[in-house]
Amino acid sequence: MSEKASLKVGDIIELEIEALAPTGLGTGRYQVQDGAFAIFVPYAAPSDAIKCRIVRIFKRYAEAEMVELLKPSPYRTVPFCSHYFECGSCSLMHIDYSKQLEFKADAASFVLSRAGLGAPKEIIAPAAPLRYRARAEIHCKIAQNKKVQTGYLKRRSKKVVNLKECKILVEPCERALIVLPEILEKYLPSNIFLRNDFYFKTALFWKYPEDAAIAWIRLKQKHREKMPRVFQISEDKIEPLGEVGPHFKFPSGNIELVAHPDSFTQVNWEGNKQLVKEVIEITSEIRPEKILELHSGVGNFTVHLAKLADRVVAVEAGKKEASLLTKNLEMLGIKNVVSKRATDKRALEKLAKDGAKFNFLLCDPPRGGMGKDVVDLILSIAPDNVVYVSCNPTTLARDLKMLLKKYKPVYHKLLDLFPQTPHIEAIVWLKLSF
Numbered sequence: 349m350s351e352k353a354s355l356k357v358g359d360i361i362e363l364e365i366e367a368l369a370p371t372g373l374g375t376g377r378y379q380v381q382d383g384a385f386a387i388f389v390p391y392a393a394p395s396d397a398i399k400c401r402i403v404r405i406f407k408r409y410a411e412a413e414m415v416e417l418l419k420p421s422p423y424r425t426v427p428f429c430s431h432y433f434e435c436g437s438c439s440l441m442h443i444d445y446s447k448q449l450e451f452k453a454d455a456a457s458f459v460l461s462r463a464g465l466g467a468p469k470e471i472i473a474p475a476a477p478l479r480y481r482a483r484a485e486i487h488c489k490i491a492q493n494k495k496v497q498t499g500y501l502k503r504r505s506k507k508v509v510n511l512k513e514c515k516i517l518v519e520p521c522e523r524a525l526i527v528l529p530e531i532l533e534k535y536l537p538s539n540i541f542l543r544n545d546f547y548f549k550t551a552l553f554w555k556y557p558e559d560a561a562i563a564w565i566r567l568k569q570k571h572r573e574k575m576p577r578v579f580q581i582s583e584d585k586i587e588p589l590g591e592v593g594p595h596f597k598f599p600s601g602n603i604e605l606v607a608h609p610d611s612f613t614q615v616n617w618e619g620n621k622q623l624v625k626e627v628i629e630i631t632s633e634i635r636p637e638k639i640l641e642l643h644s645g646v647g648n649f650t651v652h653l654a655k656l657a658d659r660v661v662a663v664e665a666g667k668k669e670a671s672l673l674t675k676n677l678e679m680l681g682i683k684n685v686v687s688k689r690a691t692d693k694r695a696l697e698k699l700a701k702d703g704a705k706f707n708f709l710l711c712d713p714p715r716g717g718m719g720k721d722v723v724d725l726i727l728s729i730a731p732d733n734v735v736y737v738s739c740n741p742t743t744l745a746r747d748l749k750m751l752l753k754k755y756k757p758v759y760h761k762l763l764d765l766f767p768q769t770p771h772i773e774a775i776v777w778l779k780l781s782f
């Protein structure tokens with residue numbers, strides 16, 4: 349086989365797609381004289397043969413865009429959304445769902461194997477691959493012709509895709525999405541069309557368990573007096589609600605909690621029930637007396653942990669989340685949780701200084717994970733069990749590598765809380781072993 353001398357931007361090459369990268373891009377290897385390049389291509393599926401154009405080159409990998417599908421993968425399917433190839437929200441809709449799940453699990457397992465984890469105990473698809481998203485952040489832009497465009501952003505762009513449908517949203521939210529431009533065009537005061545005001549955001553959430561959605565419009569402070577910010581949208585009417593009660597309820601296992609559009613909550617409510625069930629199962633097996641929970645949010649796990657231990661210390665850095673956690677605990681009459689508004693690092697430093705001991709630590713950090721300082725503090729406190737819930741296998745693997753110096757994995761599971769996207773949730777149970 350003749351080896352190609354080099355690779356440059358603009359080259360058109362033929363490529364076999366071998367796998368799905370953790371980012372959701374199809375990936376294949378391209379041989380040049382001094383080694384192989386990994387080539388990453390959007391909308392490519394494992395087992396495709398394609399022609400693609402190189403658009404960016406890095407040291408050992410390159411990004412390309414598909415020019416021609418020479419031989420389609422047997423795992424391809426027709427995307428069911430008319431915006432799919434434009435919208436940056438979903439990127440796996442061209443792959444049959446059961447294969448999406450398999451490829452995502454392979455990608456996550458590969459990343460986690462580098463930290464020393466074996467195969468997952470289970471790969472769970474807890475909810476339907478469509479109509480699972482119960483809340484969404486919608487970008488709004490006022491076009492030159494003063495028409496409002498609403499939707500997600502284009503891939504790698506700040507441009508808003510003007511959406512007419514979104515099949516991953518639950519129906520009440522999709523309905524709200526479709527009428528949003530009409531609402532905004534009717535209510536936006538004319539002086540909002542000034543420079544710098546062309547762009548804002550709206551949070552849509554399902555008014556669970558009713559068949560309506562709430563749109564919560566994030567207007568700049570100076571415009572807040574000029575129009576209602578909260579609307580309820582049902583099949584037969586659109587009602588401005590004024591400023592009252594922009595809280596929403598969501599199901600956490602068999603308990604309903606309150607949250608706010610600005611606070612963190614899982615978007616896949618059916619999937620979240622399974623995630624909560626997994627955490628309850630592990631906690632029930634451990635039977636801890638004293639639990640430390642980091643990144644508690646509004647209490648999605650806390651309210652269940654409280655039933656399974658004598659005492660829970662729940663740590664949350666977000667102001668809104670911490671106050672909603674207190675509200676949820678009060679609402680449910682839970683008295684054995686001490687909630688601390690602090691960063692994970694601050695709280696751990698204090699607990700380490702006080703010589704606090706825990707049978708069980710549950711952490712659920714944002715996508716960036718925890719990092720060395722926080723992991724070092726966990727290692728110094730050394731809880732008997734650690735359960736790490738993560739939505740990013742890459743940062744999870746980085747943190748696990750450090751944790752596995754003192755801990756042994758009991759098992760881990762992968763949960764698909766984000767069908768049609770490359771994201772996957774992992775839950776890892778570790779036991780202190782040294």
Ligand SMILES: C[S@@+](CC[C@H](N)C(=O)[O-])C[C@H]1O[C@@H](n2cnc3c(N)ncnc32)[C@H](O)[C@@H]1O
Nearest residue numbers: 612643644645648664665666691692712713714
């Ligand atoms: C992935 S969410 C998990 C929330 C909750 N466990 C749940 O299931 O809804 C991560 C949470 O960590 C909080 N957070 C972010 N950085 C933090 C930090 N450095 N220390 C503590 N909490 C933090 C966020 O406000 C958010 O509520």
